[in-house]
Amino acid sequence: MGTNVKYLADKDFEANAKSGGLVIVDFMAPWCAPCNQMAPVLEELAAEYAGDVTIFKMDVDQDGETARRLGIRALPTFLFLKDGVEVARELGSFTKTKFAEMVEARLT
Amino acid sequence: MSAIETVSTAVRLIAYHNDPALKREVLSRVETHRAAGEIVPGPGFWDGNRGSLVGVSVHSRDAEDFEVATGIAKGGLAIAERIWSLALLRLWLHREAWEGFHPTDIESLRAFPGEWLEKIAPGCNTDGLTRRMTISVLTLVLDEAEAHPDLEGLGELLRTLIDGHEDSSAKAAASWREWRKSASALARAHREGTLQSALANLVATAAWPDTSSAGALPDVLEQYVNLCHYDARDEVAWTGTEEETKRGLDAQRERILLDPASRETTALRDFDDKLKNGYPVFAKRRTALEEARSLHTVRRLMRLRGIFLGLLSDAVNK
Numbered sequence: 013m014g015t016n017v018k019y020l021a022d023k024d025f026e027a028n029a030k031s032g033g034l035v036i037v038d039f040m041a042p043w044c045a046p047c048n049q050m051a052p053v054l055e056e057l058a059a060e061y062a063g064d065v066t067i068f069k070m071d072v073d074q075d076g077e078t079a080r081r082l083g084i085r086a087l088p089t090f091l092f093l094k095d096g097v098e099v100a101r102e103l104g105s106f107t108k109t110k111f112a113e114m115v116e117a118r119l120t
Numbered sequence: 121m122s123a124i125e126t127v128s129t130a131v132r133l134i135a136y137h138n139d140p141a142l143k144r145e146v147l148s149r150v151e152t153h154r155a156a157g158e159i160v161p162g163p164g165f166w167d168g169n170r171g172s173l174v175g176v177s178v179h180s181r182d183a184e185d186f187e188v189a190t191g192i193a194k195g196g197l198a199i200a201e202r203i204w205s206l207a208l209l210r211l212w213l214h215r216e217a218w219e220g221f222h223p224t225d226i227e228s229l230r231a232f233p234g235e236w237l238e239k240i241a242p243g244c245n246t247d248g249l250t251r252r253m254t255i256s257v258l259t260l261v262l263d264e265a266e267a268h269p270d271l272e273g274l275g276e277l278l279r280t281l282i283d284g285h286e287d288s289s290a291k292a293a294a295s296w297r298e299w300r301k302s303a304s305a306l307a308r309a310h311r312e313g314t315l316q317s318a319l320a321n322l323v324a325t326a327a328w329p330d331t332s333s334a335g336a337l338p339d340v341l342e343q344y345v346n347l348c349h350y351d352a353r354d355e356v357a358w359t360g361t362e363e364e365t366k367r368g369l370d371a372q373r374e375r376i377l378l379d380p381a382s383r384e385t386t387a388l389r390d391f392d393d394k395l396k397n398g399y400p401v402f403a404k405r406r407t408a409l410e411e412a413r414s415l416h417t418v419r420r421l422m423r424l425r426g427i428f429l430g431l432l433s434d435a436v437n438k
Contacts, residue, residue, distance in 0.1 A: 042181060045162030048172075052163075052183070052198060053335035060293075060332055107343075108336040109300055109325045 016058035017051075020068040022075040028068060030096035034118055036067045037091040039084045046105035047088040053108045057115065064119055092118050137191045138243035146190060150176050150234045159233050161205035163198065163338075173201045173233055192240060195250035195334040196432070200236045202338035203424055206345050207232065210417050222418050229421060239432035249431060250337055251330045255285045256427045257337075257344055258326055264347070265319055274306055274320055281327055288330030300327040315350040318343065345420045352412035362401055369395060 020028055020037065029035055038054060040047035058067040072079045072087065082091065082098075092100040092114075099118055106114070136143040153159050153176035158169060164183065166175030174186045174197055183194040207229040228235075240246065262278045265271045281299055284291045307320035322343040328336045358366065376382045376391055395402060 043165065043167070045165065048162055048164035048181070049338070052194075056328075056332040056335040107325045107339040108328060109304070109339075112300075113304075 016056075016062070017054050017067045017069055020070050020075070022070075022077040025070070025078045026096070028066075029093050031066055033063070033094075034065045034115070035093040036065060036115070037093065038067065038069045039072055039079050039087060039089045039091070040069055041071060041073050041087055044087045049105045050088055050111075053106075053111055056108065057112060060112075061115060061119075065115055090114075094118070133187065133193055133245055133247055134191045135240045135244045135246055136242040140242050142190070143237070143240075143242050146177055147234055147237055149179075150237060154230075154233050159204070161208040163201040163205070173197065173204055176233065177237065190237075192237075193246040193249055195337070196236075196240075196246050198334055198338050199249065199253055199341065199428055200232070202341050203421065203428065204232055206342060206417075207421055210345065211414065211421075222415070225418050225422050229418075229425065232425060236429060236432060239429050246432070250334050251285055251288060252431050253428060254326055254330075254333055254337055254340065255282055256431070257340055257424070258282050258285070258323075260423065260427075261319060261322060261344065268316065268319075271306075271316055271319060274303070274316075274323060277302055277306070278323055281323065284327075285330060285333075291329060293329065296327050296329050300324050303327055315347070318347060318350065322347075341424055344424065345417060348413050348416035348420050351416040351419075352409050355412045356405060356408045358405070362405070365399075366402075369399075 017038070025037075029037070036054075038047070038050065040050075042048075054067050054069075058065070070078060072084070079089075084091075086103050088103070088105065090102045091098055092102070100114075102114060136146070150159075150173075153171070158171070159176050160170050160172055162172050164174060164181045165172040166179060166181040170176075171179070171181070174183055175181055177197075178186050178189040180186065180189075183197055186192070186197050187194045211226065211229065258278055258281060262275060262282070265274045265278055277299065284295065284299065303320050303324035307317045307324060310316035310320065322340060325336055325343060326333070326340045373388075373391055373395075376387050379387075382388060397403075
């Protein structure tokens with residue numbers, strides 16, 4: 013398992029969503045091919061933007077409460093949060109370059 | 121140049137942990153799943169019976185487990201999983217359409233799950249695969265870009281990028297960012313859906329340093345295969361009359377699409393049905409396009425397969 017993107021449980025969502033800088037939560041499931049496709053991209057970006065961006069994964073099969081509460085209806089969905097407030101949500105899989113552009117746009 | 125080089129990292133991967141028996145075991149496992157039709161597309165999948173390449177090789181969905189179990193770089197696995205996924209999703213779904221006209225290539229692609237593992241000699245090091253594959257694909261793309269005079273800037277950028285990958289660690293992160301921006305700007309300078317824009321987007325996707333390109337390379341491979349659309353389009357040209365008719369019909373469709381009143385009716389669907397059934401020339405062209413696209417998909421996939429297997433064969437023992 014990669015080391016840069018940690019899994020988040022429902023009970024830990026609130027506390028981690030408010031951690032400093034930009035937080036991205038990837039709502040995914042192990043059987044979801046586009047989610048798996050994004051996994052190495054997120055691993056690398058988490059390392060490259062360490063200090064500015066924190067990326068978490070939430071397995072909706074294991075911890076589905078947060079996803080239900082936030083109205084997540086497609087996988088993967090990426091939630092971009094600043095100080096616990098949602099600033100954007102993106103659906104689907106992206107190339108690494110495209111995802112990096114989205115990250116950079118929300119960092120400024 | 122060999123795919124395998126001395127690596128500077130503390131841990132050096134040794135394929136199959138230098139154990140031929142382990143290689144036989146992995147290959148036998150993959151072949152069993154292949155024969156049972158249990159190898160599915162996508163990376164990182166294993167449900168206990170069926171899996172993507174990682175799943176059927178080591179019965180896990182984790183690329184790290186694959187690396188530990190086989191001693192083969194997960195970057196190599198990522199390349200193999202994307203080539204296999206593209207072959208399955210782009211070709212196998214249309215099996216009847218192409219099986220008759222490219223049987224040998226299709227057989228080769230079917231054998232790919234075991235073939236790539238077979239090429240790796242026990243004891244060799246596969247750390248340089250991602251970088252070498254990136255350089256090889258960019259070199260192919262350079263040839264295509266240079267065939268288009270209006271893509272002059274892209275050729276220069278590609279050469280810079282290939283040099284960058286040749287000596288990745290010597291280039292600052294800012295350089296890669298700059299190259300990505302330049303390629304994206306070139307893509308935006310051309311209309312979306314054009315070959316120029318597709319090639320420039322591919323170059324932007326490849327502009328990541330060696331240490332972090334494993335996540336990007338599978339997308340580069342997919343974008344490379346997607347260029348088959350332009351190969352096909354170039355081959356199946358419109359005649360002058362067809363072109364004129366098409367322009368008129370496109371304009372009619374656009375009017376229906378933009379008319380707010382038509383949104384509440386079936387006007388657009390009716391028009392599309394008319395296009396589909398009422399103009400045999402278009403149906404014929406659509407079939408010709410699909411066939412050409414299948415052929416070029418096979419060609420491009422076979423090219424990627426050939427390069428990848430070549431790099432694996434070049435692997436130097438120990």
